[in-house]
Amino acid sequence: MEHILFKSLPQSEQTYLTELDGRYSFSFQEQRQLIEAACDLLQWKMGPLSLWIEEGRYAKQQGKRRAKALLSDLIEKVDLERKKPTQYAHFFPAERMPDKYQSVIVQNDKLMGRCPCPVEGEKTRCCNLRTLDAVQQCAFGCSYCSIQSFYNSHEIQVVGNLEQRLESLELEEDVWHIGTGQSSDSLLWGNDFGTLDALQTLARRYPQTIIELKTKSHRTDWVDMQLCPNIVATWSLNAPTIIEKEEHLTATLDQRLGAARAAADKGIPIGFHLHPMVWFVGWKEEYRSLIERVCATFRPEELVMFSFGTLTFTKAVLRELRSQKRESRILDMELTPAAGKYSYPLETKRELFSFAYSCFPERWKEDGPFFYLCMEDPSLWEPTFGYSYPTDKSFEAAMKKSYQKRVALIAGNRMQKPLDKQE
The missing domain is CATH 1.10.8 (Helicase, Ruva Protein; domain 3)
Structure with a gap:
């Protein structure tokens, strides 16, 4: 064969x-x-x-x-x-031991990229996120992760002279939102390589540009850095079953929420991504409990965004995941064509997303974070949120207005805190 x-x-x-x-x-x-x-x-x-x-x-x-x-x-x-919800009750994968990653400094000519939504047409509702690859490769072991198919080496590649390069980087006029977690975990290494110091340089030069850090870690030593107000820290959340069985070596749900609470206490804008949602036996109970914990731990005005998304694979990623000798139930799902990739059928997604959004109190929906679907079919918005955006441009405009308004409010509250204490 x-x-x-x-x-x-x-x-x-x-x-x-x-x-x-x-x-x-x-x-x-x-x-x-x-x-x-x-x-x-x-x-x-x-x-x-x-x-x-x-x-x-x-x-x-x-x-x-x-x-x-x-x-x-x-x-x-x-x-x-x-076609059945994935059963994890009797599935106990062999624990993945940490890989022996070696950190190396590299010279990478290309820093900026774009989100992986389809480039042509509007098969998904896209927010025009730009990406900045300051670090490539991740030491976490999420079974569904596409990063592992992009970078086969066990080297953590850190861009050299990043601060100097960001000092001279000229952003295009339409760049207002930059994500740093597409090719690595944004906060797994904190500021060990000076990455956050370098991002501060860019944030100061472009104060209206939102720079988003995205993580599954629980590291908090960076929260005392006095980050620029336009740097937003976000955590990917998931049901405890999925964290335990599929997101190897990552922080627990308790640890992630604890780290986010520490950041919010310092006046740092935060957000969450319930992504990827997985259709498994017990999913409703676990995702409802997760959202209730978020609402009990945070005030809605502390969050900039809250997104939903689910498992999506390219053919190359499917091939890579199947070639890895890892015990995982993540591909125990209907692999339905979706905008050139493979994902759950639309009816399964509608059930996942609409249920999750229904778990939020009305106050969170009226005066809370910007809710959105990440890389999903436009037809899913109306059944999930009760509203939709007719084009990518209208979605991007609404997101931009909401993000910048919320970041400004949080920054104002942060400036006010020392005065309150003096009184």
Whole structure:
């Protein structure tokens, strides 16, 4: 078998597939389906493939008809598994030990990029986020992460002379929102490499530009840095089950919320991303509890944004995830085409997002953070929020106005605090 994933399988699976192909002479596309199923079942701890193929059931059929019947039966059974909410109750992946990452200083000519929404058309509602890749690669081990497919080296690559380069960087006129967490975790290393110092330089030069840090860490030593008011710290949140089973080495939900509380106490604008939401057994209870904790721990005026999103994969990322010998249930889902990628069906997304938003009190919806869907189909906005934006431009304009207003208010409150204490 020549498929690229074949060699990633254990020898026992390679032998079984080779013998099976010898009996039925599968086409290349049929081989691909068998190999992908074998990869998925092993990662889900539901393999080997031989448990799912019943050759005796189709003993009366011959040749290609028997081969197609075997494959159709396998795909039907795997699809039935995918259509159910993922079951984690008896799934205990082997703990991933921290990889031995080495930090290196590199010279990277290209600092700025853009968010991964489709470039042409409006297949998703896009906010025109620009990205700044000050660090590349992440030491966390989230099973769904696309970063691991971009950077195969175990080197944390830190851009050298970042502060000097940002001093001379000229932003385009339409750049108002920059994210630093697309190619790494923004706060896993704090200011160890001087990254936050360098971002301060850019923030001072462009005070109307929002610079967003995005993290799953619980590090808080940076909160005393007196960051510029247009630097916003955000945390990716998830249900405890998903953090435990799929977001290896990251901070717990308690730790993330604690770190966010420490930042808010210092007057730093904060935000949250409930992303990626996963459709699993018990998801409603865990996501409702998560949102209730957020609302009990923070005042709505302390947050700049709160976004929802879910699992989305390119073909390259799917191939990379399947080739990694990691136990994970993250691909135990319907992989439906979505704007050139693969994700849950729209009806599943509607249920996830509308339920999560319904858990927020009315005060949060009226005078709270800017709520939005990240990289999602425009048709999902109305059923989720009760409103939508007709174009990317209108969405971006609303987001920009809300972000800048909230950041200014938080900055004003921060300036007022010392006067209050003196009184």
